Amino acid sequence: MRNNDRQSGQVVLITLLVLSVATTIALAMAGRTTTDVKISTQVEESSRAFSAAEAGIEEGLRTGAGTGGSAVSIGDPNVTYEVAVNEMLPTSTFVYPSMTDEGDTATLWLTDPSGPTLPTSGDYNWHIIRLCFGNATAPLPAMVVAVYYYESGTYKVARMAFDPDGARAAGNNFTSIAATPGDCGTGNPNITHYRNLDLTLPASFNLPSATAALMLRFKPLYNSAQIAVVGQNGEMIPKQGNVIESCGTMANSVTRCLNTQQRFRTPSGLFDYVIFGSGGSFPQ
DSSP states (O other): OHHHHHHHHHHHHHHHHHHHHHHHHHHHHHHHHHHHHHHHHHHHHHHHHHHHHHHHHHHHHHHSOOOTTOOEESSSTTEEEEEEEEEOOOBSEEEOSSOBOTTOOEEEESSOTTSSSOOSSOSOOOSEEEEEEEOSSSSOOEEEEEEEEEETTEEEEEEEEEESOHHHHHHHOOEEOOOEEOOTTOOOTTOOEEEEEESSOTTTTOOSOGGGEEEEEEEEESSOBEEEEEEOTTOOBOOOEEEEEEEEEETTSOEEEEEEEEEOOOOOGGGGGOOOOGGGOOOO
C-alpha cells in the first residue's frame, strides 16, 4: 500500500513538474511573441515616419519653402511632416558635403545669385582665399580653378591650373605649386593639403579687385577630391543656399528627422568649355 502511495506521489510531482515547465515555456513564448510584435510595430512606425520626412524633403526642395510650423498629412492623418527651410549662414569654413569626382566641378558663390540678375560685385572683401583639398587615397589631385568676375561692364573668367606633384606638373604644363599639408581644421581625413589663392596677383588671376570675384569653380584632376574653402583676414564665406530640415511623425509620437542642403544653382561644367556669342552669332 505504501508503494502505491509513493508511486502516486511521484506521479503527482512529475505531473506538476511537467505542468510547470510547460507553463514556463508557454509564458516565455507568449512574451517573445509580444516582444516580436512590439518590435515589428516599432520598425513599421519608424519606417513610415522616415518616409514622411523624405516626402517633406522633396517638397522643400521643390517649393523652396517650409510648412511654417504646420503639420502636413501625406494621405494618412496619423502620418505627417513639418519642413523648415533656412538660409545657410555665412561661415569661416565651407566644406563640401561630398567628394568631387575627378573631372567634375564644385562651385563656390562669392555673391548671392538668387535674384533675377547676376550681381556685378561679390561679398568677399579680401584678395586671398584658402583652398583645401585632397584624398586619403593616392595620388594627390591637381586642381583647375576658374574665377568668374565682373570688370568694365563685362563678365569674365580667369583660370589657373596647378599641380602639387612637381614631377607630374613637368609633363602637363600645369603650374607647379607646393601645397602645404593640413586639413584646414576640418578634421576631414580626405582634406590633406591647402593652398592660398591670391585673386588679384598678376601672376595668378589678376582680378581688378577682390570684390570683382563672383564665383569660383574647382575641378580636381588625376583623382577625386574632398574640397573646403576657408576665408582669410576675418572674411566669411558667403551663404551658399538653403538648409532643409524635415521631420516625419506618427500619431504615437514616433519622429524621424532628415536634413539636406539646397545650394544655389550653377551652370553645368560643360559651359566651362562652350563658345557662345550674343545676338545669335559667334564672334570671329
